[in-house]
Amino acid sequence: MNLTEAQLAHLILAFHEGTLSADERQQLDNHILEHPEISEDLEPHPILSLSNESYNGPSLVRSQLENLEVYQSEEGHPYDKLAIGSLEGVLSQQEDVYEAQLMHDEVYLDFKKRVQQTQLKPNKSIVYPFQEQLLKEAPIRAFSFKKYVYPVGAAAAIFTAILLVNQNASDPSSLKPIQKGVASNKSVVQQTNGKKMATTLKPSPLKNTHQSVTHIHEVVSQVPRDCILPLPDEPIAQEAYAQNGIGNRPNQELSTPNPTAEQHGSNTEPQAQNSPSAFAKEPITVKAFLLQKTNEKLFGTAAPTTDLKLETFARYASQTVGIPVQYRVEEMTDSDKIVFQLGRFSVERNRSKK
Amino acid sequence: MTVQQYNECVREFADRLYRFALKNVGDTDLAQDFVQDAFERLWVRVDSVDYQRVKAYLFRTVVNLQIDRARRQKLQYQHLSGLSDAIEEPRVAHDVQKLIDEGVAQLTEIQRMVLTLRDYEGYSYQEIAEMTNISVDQVKVYIFRARRFLKQYIGKMEVLI
Numbered sequence: 199m200n201l202t203e204a205q206l207a208h209l210i211l212a213f214h215e216g217t218l219s220a221d222e223r224q225q226l227d228n229h230i231l232e233h234p235e236i237s238e239d240l241e242p243h244p245i246l247s248l249s250n251e252s253y254n255g256p257s258l259v260r261s262q263l264e265n266l267e268v269y270q271s272e273e274g275h276p277y278d279k280l281a282i283g284s285l286e287g288v289l290s291q292q293e294d295v296y297e298a299q300l301m302h303d304e305v306y307l308d309f310k311k312r313v314q315q316t317q318l319k320p321n322k323s324i325v326y327p328f329q330e331q332l333l334k335e336a337p338i339r340a341f342s343f344k345k346y347v348y349p350v351g352a353a354a355a356i357f358t359a360i361l362l363v364n365q366n367a368s369d370p371s372s373l374k375p376i377q378k379g380v381a382s383n384k385s386v387v388q389q390t391n392g393k394k395m396a397t398t399l400k401p402s403p404l405k406n407t408h409q410s411v412t413h414i415h416e417v418v419s420q421v422p423r424d425c426i427l428p429l430p431d432e433p434i435a436q437e438a439y440a441q442n443g444i445g446n447r448p449n450q451e452l453s454t455p456n457p458t459a460e461q462h463g464s465n466t467e468p469q470a471q472n473s474p475s476a477f478a479k480e481p482i483t484v485k486a487f488l489l490q491k492t493n494e495k496l497f498g499t500a501a502p503t504t505d506l507k508l509e510t511f512a513r514y515a516s517q518t519v520g521i522p523v524q525y526r527v528e529e530m531t532d533s534d535k536i537v538f539q540l541g542r543f544s545v546e547r548n549r550s551k552k
Numbered sequence: 553m554t555v556q557q558y559n560e561c562v563r564e565f566a567d568r569l570y571r572f573a574l575k576n577v578g579d580t581d582l583a584q585d586f587v588q589d590a591f592e593r594l595w596v597r598v599d600s601v602d603y604q605r606v607k608a609y610l611f612r613t614v615v616n617l618q619i620d621r622a623r624r625q626k627l628q629y630q631h632l633s634g635l636s637d638a639i640e641e642p643r644v645a646h647d648v649q650k651l652i653d654e655g656v657a658q659l660t661e662i663q664r665m666v667l668t669l670r671d672y673e674g675y676s677y678q679e680i681a682e683m684t685n686i687s688v689d690q691v692k693v694y695i696f697r698a699r700r701f702l703k704q705y706i707g708k709m710e711v712l713i
Binding site for chain 1: 559562567569570572668670671672689693696700703707
């Protein structure tokens, strides 16, 4: 019995699949007896694994790659665009899918391998040879003056205003007591040095100021360097005025316990009796002298009280800033009321009397 | 920025700036000058430069120095490059790194600059665009062309070898 090729194929496949019927098996057996060479086809077929079932042919997504978003404006092979975009990390999600589909495409893998080779890697062995010369040790003068301009300017203006106000308000003669031979009655400095001067300067019948200058140098050579020099022309001027009636009239309140002065002016005695306590003090330092002079300039007295300081500052602030600023102390029977006013706001506080 | 921070910048970025400059200009003396100029400018403006942005400032300075130099010496550069092509000996490159170095040397100035900024320092397209005063798209194009050229150059040279 002769079978056609199609019939034979059907019988062999049915044999391998196990669906051969009895009649078909009889037909196949008869055909094998006549044609023994087909018995090889009845041997078991190789079993195909899943890995062998994957598609290894040319990519099917090439047409889709024509519409790549990455480097769309540039001409070039889609694989170049995809590989370079992948290396740069700028692929879109869809392009990532395309690339995943191409991961078995040897052509694309070769593209990608070559593109990855173009990534430059710095040679760490190359170093800048003069690095130490670039290092700096000098400190940076990073002080910024800009933010201090306005506060310092305002402070300078206030200070200038204070000086001008004080100069106008005070007696011109008190500003230059040494030149005029008149001691300020507010200066503790001169009072403290009065005794020194009185003990150092021997009363002598001086006739002119030139001799008094000579005497000053003698005194200077005797006193310590950090002491405030006395005003030597004070008793000298007193003597000159008492004896000859020349020169400026000395300040009677600050007359020294000089015996010569006591002989010529009876009106100086009460003040001279009150002053020894001040004269008994030691010579003060430069710092204390400056402090006293500053207080005199600012507050009109060498030893201002806290209330006086606050009132003065408030007045200056009010004049400078333009906002009503006031500090005052209202005396009451059993306590003092302190009032501080800044613009519309005011703070009141009672302070018991000492 | 304090002196300590400035010195940290020197230790951190001097070598990287030098490599970047050397890769681009191919001249050690010139690269050293660029690095020195960059840090001198930083020192002059040390009070105004933010420490967080000092890296970008330094690289931008070197980029500007390269651009200025390229503009000043354009004609001379073209003449020298033509001369070097004429006397160039046949190259024998046996590894990919040498091939890449040769290929990088043949890139245009701007392509080489953006590619080194991208690969050496990992700057984004946006940062490179700000440094080089070109658009982000242009940066992408330059990088794409540079990579494509290098890829083709490597492939061609390997075939020849």
